Amino acid sequence: MSDLGRRDVLKAGVATTAAAVGAGLVPEAARAAWTNQPEPKASLRVLRWKQFVEGDIVSFTASTKKFTEKSGIQVRVDTESWEDVRPKAAVAANVGAGPDIIIDTNDDPFKFPDKLVDLTDLADYLGGKYGGWYDTCRAYGTHNKRWITLPQGVNVSCINYRISAIKKAGFEKIPEDLPGFLKLCQGLKNTSTPAGFALGHASGDANNWTHWCLWTHGGMVVDPKSNVVLDSPETVASLEYAKQLAATFVPGTLSWLDPSNNKAFLAGELGLTGNGISIYTVAKNSPDPALKAIAADMDHARYPIGPVKKFTEQNLTLSAYIFKYSKYPRAAKEYLRFMWEAEQYNDWLEASNGYISQPLKAYAKNPVWTADPKATPFRDGADRILVNGYAGPLGYASAAVMGDFIVVDMFAEACSGTQTPKAAAARAAERAKRYYKV
Amino acid sequence: MTVETQNLELPAARAGRRWHDNRDLLGALFMLPAAAILLVFLAYPLGLGFWLGLTDAKIGEAGHFVGFGNFISLAHDAVFWLVVFNTTFYTVVASIVKFALGLYLALLLNERLPLKSLLRAFVLLPFVVPTVLSAIAFWWIYDSQFSIISWVLIRLGLIHRYIDFLGEPWNARWSVIAANIWRGIPFVAITLLAGLQTISPSLYEAATLDGATAWQRFRHITFPLLTPIIAVVMTFSVLLTFTDFQLIYTITGGGPINATHLMATLSFQRAITGGFLGEGAAIADAMVPFLLAAILFSYFGLQRRRWQQGSAD
Numbered sequence: 001m002s003d004l005g006r007r008d009v010l011k012a013g014v015a016t017t018a019a020a021v022g023a024g025l026v027p028e029a030a031r032a033a034w035t036n037q038p039e040p041k042a043s044l045r046v047l048r049w050k051q052f053v054e055g056d057i058v059s060f061t062a063s064t065k066k067f068t069e070k071s072g073i074q075v076r077v078d079t080e081s082w083e084d085v086r087p088k089a090a091v092a093a094n095v096g097a098g099p100d101i102i103i104d105t106n107d108d109p110f111k112f113p114d115k116l117v118d119l120t121d122l123a124d125y126l127g128g129k130y131g132g133w134y135d136t137c138r139a140y141g142t143h144n145k146r147w148i149t150l151p152q153g154v155n156v157s158c159i160n161y162r163i164s165a166i167k168k169a170g171f172e173k174i175p176e177d178l179p180g181f182l183k184l185c186q187g188l189k190n191t192s193t194p195a196g197f198a199l200g201h202a203s204g205d206a207n208n209w210t211h212w213c214l215w216t217h218g219g220m221v222v223d224p225k226s227n228v229v230l231d232s233p234e235t236v237a238s239l240e241y242a243k244q245l246a247a248t249f250v251p252g253t254l255s256w257l258d259p260s261n262n263k264a265f266l267a268g269e270l271g272l273t274g275n276g277i278s279i280y281t282v283a284k285n286s287p288d289p290a291l292k293a294i295a296a297d298m299d300h301a302r303y304p305i306g307p308v309k310k311f312t313e314q315n316l317t318l319s320a321y322i323f324k325y326s327k328y329p330r331a332a333k334e335y336l337r338f339m340w341e342a343e344q345y346n347d348w349l350e351a352s353n354g355y356i357s358q359p360l361k362a363y364a365k366n367p368v369w370t371a372d373p374k375a376t377p378f379r380d381g382a383d384r385i386l387v388n389g390y391a392g393p394l395g396y397a398s399a400a401v402m403g404d405f406i407v408v409d410m411f412a413e414a415c416s417g418t419q420t421p422k423a424a425a426a427r428a429a430e431r432a433k434r435y436y437k438v
Numbered sequence: 439m440t441v442e443t444q445n446l447e448l449p450a451a452r453a454g455r456r457w458h459d460n461r462d463l464l465g466a467l468f469m470l471p472a473a474a475i476l477l478v479f480l481a482y483p484l485g486l487g488f489w490l491g492l493t494d495a496k497i498g499e500a501g502h503f504v505g506f507g508n509f510i511s512l513a514h515d516a517v518f519w520l521v522v523f524n525t526t527f528y529t530v531v532a533s534i535v536k537f538a539l540g541l542y543l544a545l546l547l548n549e550r551l552p553l554k555s556l557l558r559a560f561v562l563l564p565f566v567v568p569t570v571l572s573a574i575a576f577w578w579i580y581d582s583q584f585s586i587i588s589w590v591l592i593r594l595g596l597i598h599r600y601i602d603f604l605g606e607p608w609n610a611r612w613s614v615i616a617a618n619i620w621r622g623i624p625f626v627a628i629t630l631l632a633g634l635q636t637i638s639p640s641l642y643e644a645a646t647l648d649g650a651t652a653w654q655r656f657r658h659i660t661f662p663l664l665t666p667i668i669a670v671v672m673t674f675s676v677l678l679t680f681t682d683f684q685l686i687y688t689i690t691g692g693g694p695i696n697a698t699h700l701m702a703t704l705s706f707q708r709a710i711t712g713g714f715l716g717e718g719a720a721i722a723d724a725m726v727p728f729l730l731a732a733i734l735f736s737y738f739g740l741q742r743r744r745w746q747q748g749s750a751d
Contacts, residue, residue: 086710087706087710087711090497090498090710093497093498094497094498094715111497112497115498199693200690201692250582251582251605252581252582253582253605254602254604255580255602255690255693256582256605257693260582263581263583269583396496399713400714403713404708404711404712409695412693412694412695413695416694416695418695427516431515434515435712
């Protein structure tokens with residue numbers, strides 16, 4: 001990278017901050033200094049999750065191009081569906097070769113924290129400049145007090161519902177308590193626009209709602225000391241509740257993968273489901289009048305709160321990290337800094353139409369969250385989630401338990417009646433112990 | 439001839455060229471590239487797989503030797519045994535049906551048919567289409583809300599609600615088996631067809647003159663002469679079915695409630711998605727006895743060739 005290019009990059013950062021401060025997006029006092037000198041003649045390979053919303057990749061690619069123009073650092077961005085990023089990251093970590101940067105999901109990087117470049121300086125800089133990191137994002141970013149990933153955002157899942165359907169079932173809004181929510185789903189079934197939540201191996205949707213259901217009843221896979229406590233009365237209570245809920249679902253949810261509820265909802269078959277904002281985005285932007293009508297007739301709400309009396313949502317969290325084997329770690333850091341600066345990040349957030357919620361608090365002021373009130377419930381996702389493997393630490397075992405669908409399978413067994421809730425909890429606890437033991 | 443030539447040469451020249459003429463040495467030399475390829479790409483990964491199965495290796499960590507710890511743990515794992523059952527059931531049913539239908543199709547295609555070449559090309563289509571694409575097509579065909587099969591049956595008034603193809607464990611097992619059969623038949627059919635065409639028509643003519651019926655011709659000419667090909671085809675078919683991954687991964691992800699998980703998909707889920715390389719490798723190792731059995735079946739099947747060539751069985 002030439003000196004001129006490097007100065008340009010740094011200047012861009014300053015200009016970005018100025019623009020963001022002007023727009024009221026960044027607290028003025030929160031600016032921090034940043035110095036970094038990328039390696040000469042650097043080039044980068046980035047592997048990230050494949051977009052669900054077209055605007056995301058358009059903005060991401062445009063910002064990447066802008067980075068190359070300003071810095072002279074060539075960047076190649078490859079995309080894979082997020083289930084496929086995981087094995088590629090695993091292979092890269094194991095063989096010590098592959099992309100310089102990977103933008104991955106949840107606690108995956110905690111399987112190989114020692115292979116990752118320390119990002120503490122960059123995270124401190126961004127946190128200082130943009131109002132600080134949400135606590136959950138800090139948890140997803142740090143390992144032994146060292147930042148190993150840069151959280152990119154939270155793919156927030158909310159209750160997606162048809163306004164007309166819940167009215168027909170006798171409700172004006174989504175109840176915030178569990179008995180009320182069950183009553184609503186029973187009403188939806190009786191009025192032939194049933195609810196449906198994935199019970200198949202859907203990495204996003206199935207994990208979202210089953211973990212919410214477990215946690216909101218006070219159940220958890222492990223305690224803070226990583227002892228498996230899944231086989232508990234709270235877990236059994238959550239499974240019994242889920243079983244009643246599943247009795248109201250549209251047929252076929254045991255086989256549902258991540259796209260299944262989207263297509264059923266867009267086909268008008270569903271009155272309620274749990275999903276990100278992607279269903280709404282597709283419907284709103286479609287030229288098809290039938291889909292436009294669905295967009296007008298749908299809205300979003302937060303998941304209800306159970307006996308624990310606090311939000312206990314589980315969402316996919318996305319994080320970027322740099323492998324130590326990269327020949328250009330400083331250039332990679334510079335790229336991440338550029339992409340996380342307000343000018344690029346705000347543009348990306350808006351282009352993604354609320355599909356991702358910010359990890360840095362200042363970006364909550366982005367107009368995407370208020371321009372369309374139907375997007376507002378997605379805004380504070382990072383404040384409502386519990387981290388994976390709650391209440392234990394993030395790490396190999398928490399990632400493995402989720403990767404092996406232990407909680408999802410436990411709910412599927414109980415909801416389908418193939419096991420009693422008690423037996424399902426005991427079986428899942430045995431499986432979880434295997435990962436927490438080794 | 440060679441001996442005479444060597445005798446005419448001077449001793450010194452003979453000594454200089456001795457290694458050139460050493461057939462054993464040259465043979466070993468020429469085999470070296472093939473052996474190196476086999477060692478690097480086959481023996482080493484296989485050995486590494488076995489070693490990993492004996493360790494508690496995780497992604498990013500080499501792990502420690504744990505003996506048969508992973509296998510003992512798997513022996514107590516209900517999901518593993520369910521998956522062993524799924525894999526065996528899937529392989530046995532799909533292989534038998536693929537063989538029966540494939541043989542039937544091969545016999546049909548061996549007859550004098552109009553547009554025979556075109557028909558043969560069409561038969562290959564399921565095998566030519568990338569597996570993931572056909573798997574996605576099946577995923578739609580079996581969808582609980584949009585299945586074309588359910589739609590047609592409802593329109594015909596034969597059923598009143600959509601069939602839950604993939605949401606009920608046994609429905610899901612049969613559904614993925616059907617998808618595997620659809621994809622695997624062309625391989626069996628075309629290979630058996632090639633075998634059929636090596637059988638001399640004069641044998642059939644002689645049998646016909648002797649008054650043999652169609653069944654007798656099949657039983658006493660076609661089937662015995664086709665046996666070596668059948669042995670090879672079925673070995674490959676069983677191996678490919680037993681190690682199937684793409685269809686399951688795309689259509690069901692192993693669900694519902696692990697009812698369609700095969701050993702290959704569970705191995706992947708535990709090793710890569712779950713990050714426990716040791717246990718994933720142990721599951722893959724556990725596939726080896728089954729695969730060896732299939733190879734031995736082929737070996738003994740091929741022995742029949744001696745009998746066919748007139749020597750003792």
